[in-house]
Amino acid sequence: MADVPPNRRSPPHPRTRRGKDTRAGLLRAAEAVIGEIGYAASSIADITRKAGIAQGTFYIYFQSKDEVFRELVVEMGRLTRGFLTEAVADAPDRLTAERRGLRAFLAFVAERPTLYNIVTEARFVAPDAYRDYYTVFARGYAQNLSAAAKEGEIRSGSAEVRAWALMGMAITLGERFAIWETGIDLDMVVDEVFDMLERGLRP
Amino acid sequence: MADVPPNRRSPPHPRTRRGKDTRAGLLRAAEAVIGEIGYAASSIADITRKAGIAQGTFYIYFQSKDEVFRELVVEMGRLTRGFLTEAVADAPDRLTAERRGLRAFLAFVAERPTLYNIVTEARFVAPDAYRDYYTVFARGYAQNLSAAAKEGEIRSGSAEVRAWALMGMAITLGERFAIWETGIDLDMVVDEVFDMLERGLRP
DNA sequence: CTGACTTATGATTCAGTGTTCATATTGAAG
DNA sequence: CTTCAATATGAACACTGAATCATAAGTCAG
Numbered sequence: 001m002a003d004v005p006p007n008r009r010s011p012p013h014p015r016t017r018r019g020k021d022t023r024a025g026l027l028r029a030a031e032a033v034i035g036e037i038g039y040a041a042s043s044i045a046d047i048t049r050k051a052g053i054a055q056g057t058f059y060i061y062f063q064s065k066d067e068v069f070r071e072l073v074v075e076m077g078r079l080t081r082g083f084l085t086e087a088v089a090d091a092p093d094r095l096t097a098e099r100r101g102l103r104a105f106l107a108f109v110a111e112r113p114t115l116y117n118i119v120t121e122a123r124f125v126a127p128d129a130y131r132d133y134y135t136v137f138a139r140g141y142a143q144n145l146s147a148a149a150k151e152g153e154i155r156s157g158s159a160e161v162r163a164w165a166l167m168g169m170a171i172t173l174g175e176r177f178a179i180w181e182t183g184i185d186l187d188m189v190v191d192e193v194f195d196m197l198e199r200g201l202r203p
Numbered sequence: 204m205a206d207v208p209p210n211r212r213s214p215p216h217p218r219t220r221r222g223k224d225t226r227a228g229l230l231r232a233a234e235a236v237i238g239e240i241g242y243a244a245s246s247i248a249d250i251t252r253k254a255g256i257a258q259g260t261f262y263i264y265f266q267s268k269d270e271v272f273r274e275l276v277v278e279m280g281r282l283t284r285g286f287l288t289e290a291v292a293d294a295p296d297r298l299t300a301e302r303r304g305l306r307a308f309l310a311f312v313a314e315r316p317t318l319y320n321i322v323t324e325a326r327f328v329a330p331d332a333y334r335d336y337y338t339v340f341a342r343g344y345a346q347n348l349s350a351a352a353k354e355g356e357i358r359s360g361s362a363e364v365r366a367w368a369l370m371g372m373a374i375t376l377g378e379r380f381a382i383w384e385t386g387i388d389l390d391m392v393v394d395e396v397f398d399m400l401e402r403g404l405r406p
Numbered sequence: 407c408t409g410a411c412t413t414a415t416g417a418t419t420c421a422g423t424g425t426t427c428a429t430a431t432t433g434a435a436g
Numbered sequence: 437c438t439t440c441a442a443t444a445t446g447a448a449c450a451c452t453g454a455a456t457c458a459t460a461a462g463t464c465a466g
Contacts, residue, residue, distance in 0.1 A: 015411085015412065015413095016412065016464080017463090019413060022414085040243045041327075044453075044454060053414075056417095057415070058454095059455065060412090065454070065455095095404060121327060123323055124242075124323075124324060131383070154404045155398075155402070157395055158391075158392075161376070161392050162404075164376055164380070165372045165395075166372075168371040168374055169371045172368070172375075173364070173371060176341075192360055192361040192365065195358075196360065196400065199405070200403035201357045201365075202358065203355055203357060217443085221432080221443070221444095222443065225443080246423060247425085248423075248424095256444075256445085257445040257446055258425090258445085259427080259445055259446065259447095260444055260445070261424095262424095262425065263443065267425080268424065268425095
């Protein structure tokens with residue numbers, strides 16, 4: 001009988017208070033370390049050292065280095081979406097919502113510069129998680145845009161193309177004006193972008 | 204006497220035809236392998252196997268894995284810029300140039316999907332080369348935009364913010380509509396984007 | 407208190423891989 | 437031809453770091 005080597009399962013969730021704390025600490029340490037120096041350069045030893053525990057303990061909570069990373073990517077997605085949803089919640093119309101959303105995203109990035117390192121590296125380490133991250137975003141985005149078009153708040157057009165175009169702008173602007181160079185007047189950046197988006201480039 | 208361990212130099216360029224061919228083959232193999240599976244996952248053995256030579260030969264032409272990669276990033280930058288400059292050369296005005304530029308970029312990406320893997324991973328492997336890649340791009344872009352504004356071809360505004368915003372759009376649109384999903388009508392994508400860029404989102 | 411389960415330890419294993427090196431082959435100048 | 441620098445080889449080396457495991461310590465319900 002060939003023994004079917006069963007695909008390993010993720011370790012069960014911690015049952016005690018102590019365990020929950022350790023697991024959470026491990027996640028925070030992983031975010032800090034991987035966000036700082038990148039996935040490839042981060043060793044399990046780095047992460048457990050940061051968390052203040054022994055190396056072996058890591059494997060009580062996560063099956064592999066890959067697994068923490070995936071969880072981190074998913075967490076980043078939830079965090080970002082939550083933050084943006086909140087920031088945009090009571091905007092009177094879509095254009096205002098877009099403006100506030102971009103402004104909030106730049107602020108989010110500025111105060112959490114680890115985000116890009118994690119999400120970007122997911123492209124190689126966990127391609128499916130990477131795609132999910134952006135696809136989930138884009139879906140919500142596109143829904144909002146097409147609802148707004150139906151309401152006549154913006155001109156009609158492909159909500160999907162627009163959503164990805166706008167996301168792309170936000171990502172690159174964040175990297176350039178909130179991470180590479182800090183202390184930039186982000187309101188100015190948002191104003192410039194929306195001048196273009198609202199009125200077009202035409203003279 | 205402490206012997207100052209002199210920083211290694213890059214191997215000299217090949218002197219014979221044979222050497223030039225081998226080096227070029229190595230670069231092409233590196234592009235193929237790293238572009239396909241990423242820098243971290245690529246071994247020197249993978250690259251030399253692809254190139255059809257022995258492992259040791261690699262080090263006759265490159266000092267390290269890191270070094271080929273850097274050269275690849277620089278090469279990608281030159282290639283992309285050359286392609287775009289060509290595509291945009293005889294556009295009658297800036298808006299047309301922008302449109303043709305985006306269209307050409309999407310086409311370029313579609314037929315050279317290794318580009319993104321290489322450039323994106325440079326963010327971690329060779330951060331300076333990564334920044335250069337985009338900064339050189341953005342500089343040229345911004346110059347064109349501010350010249351056009353001076354000519355009255357577009358409304359005035361921060362050329363730098365616009366340049367990065369437009370670059371960001373192109374990058375993300377390329378990933379979504381030229382890499383993730385192939386066979387998309389790229390002209391349609393460009394039309395949608397330029398409807399927004401020329402006339403704005405307002406109703 | 408106690409015993410069973412959960413959590414923690416860190417030395418050890420083990421495979422992968424970047425780089426080196428002694429040796430061999432090639433090819434073109436003289 | 438000869439000769440020598442350039443080029444090629446692939447086995448061996450050195451090192452890293454993910455994952456394991458036998459053992460110990462802590463925690464908590466009953």
